[in-house]
Amino acid sequence: MAVDKNMRILVIDDFQTMRRIIINLLRQLGFANVTEADDGTTGWERLEADKIDLVISDWNMPQMTGLELLQKVRASEQYKTIPFIMVTAEGKRENVITAVQSGVNNYIVKPFNAATLKEKLVKVIGDF
Amino acid sequence: MTDQDQMAAAMATGAQAPEENSLQNSMDAIANSNEEMIPRAQVEELITLVKDVFGGHTASVNNNDLFAEIGELAKFINGAKKDLNTAKTGQIADQDIPDASNQLDAIVKMTEAATGKIMDECERMQSVQAMLRERLLSIEPPIDPDAMAGIDDSLNDMNTSITFVYEACNFQDVTGQRIQKVVKALTEIERQVLRMVVVFGLAQKEESLDEETKAELMEDVDLLNGPQLEGQGLDQDDIDDLLNTLL
Missing domain, CATH: 1.20.58 (Methane Monooxygenase Hydroxylase; Chain G, domain 1)
Known part of the structure; x- marks a missing residue:
């Protein structure tokens, strides 16, 4: 099935710079329908307020971390199937294992480039 | 009752032999001293008192070795005190x-x-x-x-x-x-x-x-x-x- 490039993507990171980088790289890849949040709590609010097709979230954030959000998403009946990509500076093996066990669809270690982002997106939503 | 048994019994009851009182007094005197270095005579007295407390069990330890060790310890403590002052x-x-x-x-x-x-x-x-x-x-x-x-x-x-x-x-x-x-x-x-x-x-x-x-x-x-x-x-x-x- 062809990927809908108009899919709604939620980008969550407490660093505004990082959100801008991800949003711009997504735009370069043809995905312009993007919304953003600065931590897990506001990310959850965006999920509830908007129809989100894909979540790209940082791990380390104040209030609610990306991992906590992932666990909350997977535990909810409504959003449990939403594709979820974790983006983090922590490349520790145990973190990756925890994220996978919590139901993450893919895991990107910072710093990353557009090619890596595309590769992970293809794995999660299909080729485009 | 062996020496060790007596010492253990004394420690268990909290009772102190006269030698231990002298040792405590000597240690207190050093602790309360404002001098930067502990005088050699005071260290030697301390060693003698330690030996008395242990009832000769330290006889095999060479006095000079013990003195050197305690001297090193004193130097270390003195140095640490100085470092603390200079490090502000x-x-x-x-x-x-x-x-x-x-x-x-x-x-x-x-x-x-x-x-x-x-x-x-x-x-x-x-x-x-x-x-x-x-x-x-x-x-x-x-x-x-x-x-x-x-x-x-x-x-x-x-x-x-x-x-x-x-x-x-x-x-x-x-x-x-x-x-x-x-x-x-x-x-x-x-x-x-x-x-x-x-x-x-x-x-x-x-x-x-x-x-x-x-x-x-x-x-x-x-x-x-x-x-x-x-x-x-x-x-x-x-x-x-x-x-x-x-x-």
């Missing part, structure tokens, strides 16, 4: 470490602002590039398709370069997070140094502070735990008050 622990905890943390915070803010500016310009370049393409396509008569394809390739190259600039801006997030780790480590050092200042300060002001004040001070130091949220833990004024109480 209060200044390190109160000024130097917070200053270093502030400098690092400033670096994060400056790189964040600079990265924001770089990305603003990248976005502007992308919109200029899109506008340029539209204008070229709207020229009448139309540009030769082969020539336009060449221009398009160049415009795409430019776009790829802009993408690389975005990618390079990743550094701000990664360095920012690493600097935050350093700030966290500095805060932990600050807490440890401050704790040391409080412990030494309390030892020096043992008589002038009541138990409740001492307990409060130690609790205050334990609150210095990593970067704190606004309104929580101690602020700089609290830390200054704490240091003023002790130094």
